[in-house]
Amino acid sequence: MMENLIYYDEIIRAEFEPSEIPWVKIFAQGEFCELSDMSKNSREYLFLCAMITEEAMREFYVPKKINHASFANYVPRVHLHIQARFSDDSFFPESMWGKIQRKGAVRELNLANFKEILCEKFSKFHDEFWLNFKVNF
Numbered sequence: 421m422m423e424n425l426i427y428y429d430e431i432i433r434a435e436f437e438p439s440e441i442p443w444v445k446i447f448a449q450g451e452f453c454e455l456s457d458m459s460k461n462s463r464e465y466l467f468l469c470a471m472i473t474e475e476a477m478r479e480f481y482v483p484k485k486i487n488h489a490s491f492a493n494y495v496p497r498v499h500l501h502i503q504a505r506f507s508d509d510s511f512f513p514e515s516m517w518g519k520i521q522r523k524g525a526v527r528e529l530n531l532a533n534f535k536e537i538l539c540e541k542f543s544k545f546h547d548e549f550w551l552n553f554k555v556n557f
Contacts, residue, residue, distance in 0.1 A: 442504040
């Protein structure tokens with residue numbers, strides 16, 4: 421699991437899900453079963469990190485679509501899935517948990533480079549968020 425770790429701080433932990441597509445999971449650090457169990461600020465932080473991930477994926481991978489999901493049925497802990505989808509991946513247009521549609525195209529995911537970019541974006545956001553938090557709350 422440590423090899424899949426992208427970033428962590430006091431509110432979130434982000435990691436790669438091994439897959440044929442770029443797939444990031446962002447977990448709340450606390451033991452929350454539902455989004456409504458989180459504080460408003462923590463929930464906002466989590467969602468903004470999901471948006472940062474989406475924007476980074478769109479810029480880096482230029483996918484056909486970005487999918488967001490949150491189930492937490494098997495892992496009863498708040499976490500979000502963000503996936504960069506391509507029309508030639510194995511499942512498209514189905515979800516990655518759906519029925520396989522074809523043998524997907526093999527693509528180089530360049531996870532190390534993407535991790536570096538995403539980590540930098542998360543770190544910058546973290547610092548800005550807490551500066552704003554201290555000023556406005």
